Amino acid sequence: MQDLLAGLNEAQRLAVTTISGPVLTLAGPGSGKTRVLTHRIAHLLQQGIAASEILAVTFTNKAAREMRERMQHLVGVDVATKVDIGTFHSLAARWLRRDGRAIGLADGWLIYDDDDQQRLIKRVSKELKLPDKPFTPRAISSAISSAKNELLDAAAYTAASRSPEGRMYAAAYTRYSELLTVAAAVDFDDLLLLTLDLFRTPMLNRYHRRYRYILVDEYQDTNRAQYEMIKALAKGSGNIFVVGDDDQSIYGWRGADVRNIRRFESDFAGAQVIILAENYRSTQTILDVAQVLIDAAPKRIHRKLLRGQTPGGEPVSWREYSDQNEESQRVCDAIEGLVKKGVARYADCAIMYRTNAQSRAFEEALSRRRIPYVVIGGMRFYERREIKDVLAWLRLLSNPNDDISLVRAIEFPAQGIGVGSIAHLSEWASSHGVSLYQALIDAAADSTAVPALRGAARQRMMTFGARLYGLVKRAPSLTLLDAFDEMLRESQFVAGLVNEHGGVDAESRVENVNELRRVAGEYAELPVDEQLARFLEEVALVADVDRLAAVDNHVVCITLHQAKGLEYDNVFLVGLEDELIPHSRTHNDPVQIEEERRILYVGVTRARKRLALSRTLRRMNFGRYDQTLSSRFLADIPKGLLAHATNLGTVNPSAGQGRSNPAFQGWGTAAAHKPTTVAVQYAVGDMVRHQRFGEGVVLSAKSVDDDVEVVVRFADPAAGEKRLIASFARLEKVTTPN
């Protein structure tokens, strides 16, 4: 057994060894909070505390997994796997899966993700005939979500609504809740609220007996419900340990409340507060920048001095580029430079930005250079149409009352059932207070049910119903993988994809379906009756960061929000412009502006060795270039702390794409940058060959940055005309003998 305290400083040791009573560890970035939490668990185990008595809450599933891996090293695999570690949401789902019956949750209940929720709200909106002007699905869902964040159910929210508009939202909330109940579905917020309901039953005693030591990471970003969960659980043993940093609270917009830090001190009498002062992550140069940035915040709970272990370090650079094209090019230059010089691997580099939309330019530049990369966020794998369609069918096997999935299943694969027929079914179901599936069954048993559905349309609907019914009945005896295959076969899913998209375009979708099937295969070890539910639950709760694997050597493109808790040797903070950070949607609300400042602070403090800040002078917005302003937060950083480009101001914003600004010299890259490929010249009329699309003729060619963009008409009519980046598409020139 290792000495767990060896790699820790004094304050960290105190935090690890103060095992009883409430403890609040408040500390800046890179001070080892997560490390302390991990070591504390290991320490508890060494003290002879049973693994099953420990509960650890992390912010992401990935953090949970990493913590478990760390612990396996510290205390061995057997013990480490017995500790309950997870996010609030995933723990809640596990508990409700087991004990949900106690609060009347139907068996086979499902989690509705954001997309499902939006669809359901659209249905509510239609039913209640809400005008779409202020009542966009987004507005309604955020009203419902904030209500839930204040622990208000539909009845309480209705009672509290005074304005006519408020009453409309209340009506939507009420109907939304009813439909969720009929569908036996819960949304993300419900996971927490229902767990609180569960904790109000005598069942709580079992949780008290079970969990004697509770630990929470990223405590500053807990919301009201999560706080109440902690409080309810901690009542048992009183051994509650939380770590957080008020300066890193960046999820206020979804109900997180930093005041939970103050609340902790008042609600848990005699709470011990431990401050970790040393930063082990970043060079002092980087910390100095972070320091001035956060010190400029008008209000803070706790002021901290960022004290690093590495004095000096490479300068933090600041560059202004003409546009996103140039910015992404130069960032790629810098990354290639670092890699060529052997000071970094691709995986040590991260590009961070405020909004997902900003990733595009970087994706294009990276792939053109053949630099391996991953984009975290944006369109997630599980949000893809074909994936959601497969999941809809699978969800129906577990819970046929899931109306949202039923509609999806009717719509894909296409079965000749149109919106009209669905509307008839839906109206009948709503007025009878039953699910769509039940309405189908009723219609099949009784020809006077759903009278609006007649003739051929009714016939097709009945065929669909019978097919689904058969699957639902057979599902319980099947393994997940068998159910998956059976469902694909019954619904003729693949044929549907080919039918809708044509052979070539269907290919990647079929591949995605196979990938999902592979994931499903990982559940084969579980008891047959648990496989499907566990699969659906985990799929609903994966965050995109959870995909980040340390083994692959690729540049990471990530939003600042998702970067919280991560660290990289080299960080590129891009698009530092007003309107982006702070985002225009904050509308200069001082509270939100300060959260934006913290978002930037989180970004700055992710960097270990090198930090590059940049912006563009003009940005493409809605297909139009707009001039930009530098982020106001940069004004808080004294010039002396940054290494500026030498020729700022000489860049003409209207100069177009180009090389007006030299690649940045800070970490020595311009010299290292050479074109990686000798550009092949293409002329209109040239014959080319593409690996997948076959041969084609060049219709046009123009050079873009370091590459050539060509439009090719392929001989294969299924491929048609495509616009391609020559080197990325690996086009080969076909030489014609003259």
Added chain:
DNA sequence: AGATGTATACTTTTT
């Protein structure tokens, strides 16, 4: 019923 075309709105951040 479904495909095709045109208008329109739109882009924070996410479990």
Added chain:
DNA sequence: GTATACATCT
């Protein structure tokens, strides 16, 4: 510039 929504055609 893109995704969605709606209208119009087949």
